[in-house]
Amino acid sequence: MATGLSIHIGLNQVDPSKYDGWSGDLNACEQDSNDMAExxxxxxxxxxxxxxxxAATADAVTSxxxxxxxxxxxxxxxxxxxxxxxxQVPDLNHDETGDRLDETWVLYDRELVDDELYELFGKFAEGVRIWMLSDSCHSGTVARDLPQILSSHELGKRFNTDKPDEVEKQIxxxxxxxxxKVYKRDRAVYDEIQKTRTxxxxxxxxxxxxxxxxxxxxQTSADGLVNGLFTGTFLDVWSRGSFEGSYRKFHREILKKMPPDQTPNLYQAGAPNTAFTRQRPFTI
Structure with a gap:
């Protein structure tokens, strides 16, 4: 009988001493993690x-x-x-052909580079299925650029504010x-991570x-009062387990409910497994 195991990571804040005084305060990430665990x-x-x-340090996630x-x-x-x-950190091993930047998860004590994550995935046995959900931004776009993309009406509706300088707190x-600043200070660490990994x-x-x-x-992902926009939409579509259909259908239904400037992506890596994508989410 197959085994299902889950790992959930959620950070409402990071260690300011590791990020040049920035604490990265958010509202809903811990709740997202707890809801997914439930x-x-x-x-x-x-x-x-x-x-x-x-508790969400790079060592803890890696372990x-x-x-x-x-x-x-x-x-x-x-x-x-x-x-x-x-x-993001500069891409040194040239796997990012577009923006030349590697995406990262901003963990409590340092960023976890996507090359590290894929190296960890490489340790799993053939035939294992890995379903990953990432409610975060993977973009170099800063919050102050958003008012140029969204109308005042959409900005207020999307982020529940009429003050553009408050948007950064919700992205x-x-x-x-x-x-x-963080990359310049810790460049040796992040460069070594990439140089020693495929x-x-x-x-x-x-x-x-x-x-x-x-x-x-x-693009950027929005935070929220209870859940992030993506996670909240995920929960809405799942509808306490009444959703019927495949991962692909689930993704399409989420897309229908999301704003045009935040478009969830469906991406496959590793060994092709058509049967996996045809399964209902949460199938063990």
Whole structure:
């Protein structure tokens, strides 16, 4: 009988001493993580203790994924969710042909580069399914650019404010000036991470990875009072388990409810597995 294991990461804040004084305050990321853990438990996944804010360090996330890789075998499934800020560092191993930037998860003590994540996925056995949900920004766009993209009416409706300078507090992206300062200060760390790892596009992954992200790489994800916009929409579409259909259909239904400037992405990596994408979400 297959095993389902889930790991949930949510950060409402980061350590200011590690991010040049920036604490990255958000409202809903811990709740996102707890809600996803609750859904996984109802679906009979074995739920690991959610990694929330100060507990969500790079070492803790890496250790949790390494432990999962040692435990799961062919036919098993890992559900991995992240809710928090997204960031970027310069791409040194040339796997990003567009913006030349590697996306990151902004963890409590440092950024986890996507090349690291794909290396960890490479440790899972052939036949393991990995379903990843990332409610974060994967964009270099800073909050102050948004008023140029959205009308005043849409800005107010989307972020429940008529003050553009408040938008940054409700966007899950590390501001560009902070990204620049952190990279300059810790460049040796992030450069070494990339130099010692295979580019993510070349990483050998025998497991089948299915990602549904909160937005496209060139977009931003909105925070919220209770849940992030993507996670809240996810929960609405899931409708307490009444949703019927495949992962692809689930993604399409989420898309229908999202604003045009935040378009969740469906992405596959590793070993192709058509049967996986045809399954109903949360199927063990």
């Amino acid at each position: 859904l996984a438990e109802k679906a009979r996944f074995t739920v690991t203790e959610p990694l929330l804010t100060a 949790a994924l390494n432990a999962a890789a040692q435990q799961l075998v062919s036919g098993d499934i890992l559900m991995l969710t992240y809710s928090g800020h997204g960031g 899950r992206v590390m501001p560009l000036p902070v990204q620049s 580019a993510k596009d070349l990483a050998k992954i025998d497991a089948s990875v299915l990602l549904i992200s909160g937005c496209q790489d060139n």
